[in-house]
Amino acid sequence: MGVRAVIFDIGGVLEVNSEMTFIADWLDRLGLTFEDLGPELFEIWAKGERGTVTESQVREAIRSGLSVDDRIADAVMTDMWKQYLGVANFELIDYLAGLRPRFRTGLLSNSFVGAREHESAAYGFEDLVDDIVYSHEVGMAKPDPRIYLLACRRLGVDPGETVFVDDSEMAVTGAESVGITAILHESNTRTIALLDAALL
Secondary structure, X not given: XXXXXXXEOOEOOOEXXXXXXXXHHHHHHHOOOHHHOOHHHHHHHHHHHHOOOOHHHHHHHHHHHHOOOHHHHHHHHHHHHHHHHOXXXXXXXXXXXXXXXXXXXXXXXXXXXXXXXXXXXXXXXXXXXXEEEEHHHXXXXXXXXXXXXXXXXXXXXXXXXXXXXXXXXXXXXXXXXXXXXXXXXXXXXXXXXXXXXXXX
8 A cells, every 4th residue: 555645743843843841931030939839720721731721811821820910921821822833844845735735634743722823924834735634623642543434534645655754762652552653753865865765
């Protein structure tokens, strides 16, 4: 069975991200410690990944959890998205863009509520591929086998016809568990070489 589709992760692959330190950074700026955080701030991140809260509810959790005013809450949100988006990995983005129309292409991301809008504005990912599966929109996340099967189904391909690229060993193992050929992204050179070999 030949390869008909290629799916990429986003963060750490098409985006080069630094560690998400925005909360720690703001604690330092505000003279607070993690012990000062309200419990709502600890709970909001998992909910955001699964899409059970809105972006405005995330902002409210930041405002309440840090005990800050609206201006500071907006600034924290700005820093959060700046770190979340990172910078574009243009080499891999260009490689992925060049796969169409020979292959169906998609993105599969353990994301956060608001990611589609912010990433579309920053990088135009929706114009790059045939489909994007965001965890916060579908209520499940890698390495849940169902999310890989969903991504394949939305592209109209079988798992055995699909190659998947991710920088997380856990996500790669999850893809392999449903029969997808998976590549662990460690460097652009390695990933491109492995993709070229898989797509022959």
